[in-house]
Structures are given as C-alpha cells and as structure tokens.
Amino acid sequence: MYHLDVKSTFLNGALDEEVYVTQPPGFKIKGKEDMVYRLHKALYGLKQTLSAWNKRIDSFLVQQEFVKCKSEYGVYVKKVIEGNQLLICLYVDDLILTKSDVKEIEVFKTQMMNEFEMSDLGNLTYFLGMEFTEVAEGLVMHQMKYASDILKRFNMMNCNSSSSPVETNMKLVMNEEEEPVDPTFFKQIVGSLRYLCNSRPDIAYAVGIISRFMSEPRVSHLLAAKRVMRYIKGTLHYGILFPKCLNEDSMELIAYSDADWCGDKHGRKSTSGYLFKFLNAPISWRAKKQPVVALSTCESEYIAGCMAACQEVWLENILKEMEIEVIIPIALFIDNKSAISFARNQVLHGRSKHIEAKFHFLREKVNKGALQVVRCSTDLQLADIFTKPLKVDRFIKLTSLIGMKEVET
Secondary structure (H helix, E strand, O other): OEEEEEOOHHHOOEEEEEEEEEOOOOOOOOOOOOOEEEEEEOOOOOOOHHHHHHHHHHHHHHHOOOEEOOOOOOEEEEEEEOOEEEEEEEEOOEEEEEOOOHHHHHHHHHHHHHHOOEEEEEEOOEEOOEEEEEEOOEEEEEOHHHHHHHHHHOOOOOOOOOOOOOOOOOOOOOOOOOOEOOHHHHHHHHHHHHHHOOOOHHHHHHHHHHHHHOOOOEHHHHHHHHHHHHHHHHOOOEEEEEEOOOOHHHHOOEEEEEEEOOOOOOOOOOEEEEEEEEOOEEEEEEEEEOOOOOOOHHHHHHHHHHHHHHHHHHHHHHHHHOOOOOOOOEEEEEOOHHHHHHHHOOOOOOOOOOOOHHHHHHHHHHHOOOEEEEEOOHHHOHHHHHOOOOOHHHHHHHHHHHOEEEOOO
16 A cells, blocks of 8 residues: 655646635736736635645546546546456545555556656555554554544643543433533543544444533543543554455455443433454444434344444445455344344334334345344454443453454554
C-alpha cells in the first residue's frame, strides 16, 4: 500500500458557476479600483472549492479507466487483468493505492504526477490519524500518537491505568441532583474518544454509553469518561491486527450480533452490538442503543440481528464492487435460540405481530439464503463486548478474540 498527497488541492478545481472577488491588496489596477475579478478556478475559502476539486479528481480517475464504487464513493477500482485490480481510497487530497503488481502502481503514480503536483509519501505508515506497523503476523492499524495526544490534552498522561474501560455491572443514569460538569469540556473528551474508536473496538461500548449524556453531563459521567482514558493509558500500543492470508478458508465474511435487554435504565431500551470479520480481522463493528423498546430478550436479539443484516448488505456490495468473491450465505452468529427460530420462521404470531416491519429484514435475508443464522455459545459470542460491561478476565479474552494486538515499540 502506498500513500500519495496532492499539493495545493483546492487550487486545482474549475468553477462551474460565476464567482467574483474584489481586487486583492497589491494587485489593484489604477483607476479601476471599483472593478472585480471573475474566478475561473477555485480558491481556498470558497464554499464551492471542495465540490470543484472532487469533480476534478473524479473526472481524471474516470479518464484513467477507474470505476467509482457505488457503495462507497471514496473507493475507485481499475481492472487491469482478470482477478487483478488497482484499488484507490480517496479522502479529499490523500490517496491510498494498492495492487499486487508494483509496476502498475508506479505507472499510476507517474500519471498522477503529470496531472497534479504530488507528494509521494512511500509505503503507507500514517493516514488520517491512523498508523500502520508491520509485524511478523501481518499489519497492525493503531492510533498510538492520537491516543497519546488525547491523554496529554486532558491531563491524563500521569494517571493510573485501569484493566477495562467500564466498571463491571456499571449502569450510568441521569441524576439531576448530582453535580453538573462543563458540557463543552465533556463533549471534547467524548468527541476525541469517538475518533479513537476507528481502531479500538474494545472501547466502542464504553464511548457509546458516555455519549448518551453529552447534553447534561454529571460528575459520574465525567468519571466514566476518565476511566476510558485510564484504560487507554494502559493499552496505548493496542491496535487491530490484519493477519496474512494463509488459506482460502479465512476469506469468509462472518458476523456476530448480540444485545443487552433493557440495558438503558432511563428509557428501558436495549443495546445492540455487531462485529464483522474478514480475513480473520475485524472490519466493521457497532455498539448502539436500539430505537425502540424491546419486550423480551428474544426481540432485542432479533433487532440486533436486523442491524447486522443491514450492514452485511453494504459490506457484501462493496466487496463485490472490488471483485472480491463473497461466500454466500454469510454466517451470522447469535447466542439466542429463540431469536434464531424467530428469524427462520416466516409466520407472524402473537409474540411478533407488534414488531415494526423494518426489523423483519433479517427474516427476509435468511429466507432468501443470503444470511445463515448460526447458534453459538455465549462464551464465543464476540459481539458481547459491544453490549454490556464485562468482567476483566472475559473482557481481555474477547479483546484478543476480536483481533486486537499490542504493537511492540
């Protein structure tokens, strides 16, 4: 994987509409000071700048026979020969490109540099706060520097570390009698931690819980946020391991979904969690409060499975657009027998007729053969880490199973 950066990005886009600017200081024409300039290309500070650049780079990549993925507009695919593609991930002016043939990559680099003023940053090591470190087992994506910056910003570098991000059996509530804290300061902490979740699925549940109290945070909520940072202090070098693919069996996309019934003590809503693994690495996860109140554990697990099924559709589509063969049906592991039976049963009855129609999407995917719901034991339910506070020994076990690894420094 290689990293490219476009210099003076927002000066490359052509404007489709008429935009005028006053004459800048030092460039005013004598006797015509009241006249203005019409812009033909974008400048920094214009609201049209980002759109103009996006059209510019998109049209260039299309000319080079790249196809933009419909499921993810930042990904472009160029089919060179059968089963061999050049892939580009574009974020504004940063590009990641990868292909098995280095010569093809060098050809594309030359094309880009002939068209734009570029910086060739070499092998991918840093991208949007994400760091990439090669290890014997494969590649580790982490945010060690960003995590350190968070601890420094909020004066937590010298704190005592904790073994888990959430206290066992902790249930945060809104207590109006409790002393309030500065909402702006609390939001800054939560916002920083949320970006860290991009490479730290082990803190996704904890950050999701404290995010529910950003409008009126109290002392207990701030203490919970500081515990997350104390856990980060002790696991600063953790990241996601993308292992080397050694056999075809690991090409399978598998999913786990779980729910904690009535985990929210205020609104009595449940918490859903899912995890997708591909090439034995976590590629998508989520911890989220359900939009409706579930009447039973079975119903909450069923809703969680539906959320996983929606994500499965998107992942399947983007993998197909990158011409990566997906094994169908995709296995969805659920540890609730009733929810599995419910997903396989096409008949509505008294216990299910009240459930909103959109959540029956899971049943439709199962009946069409796109998804296969599989029973797994609670001990092997990896999505359990996204739904509830766990005991330290189980939390550490699941952290390892989902694909987290410590980077040696």
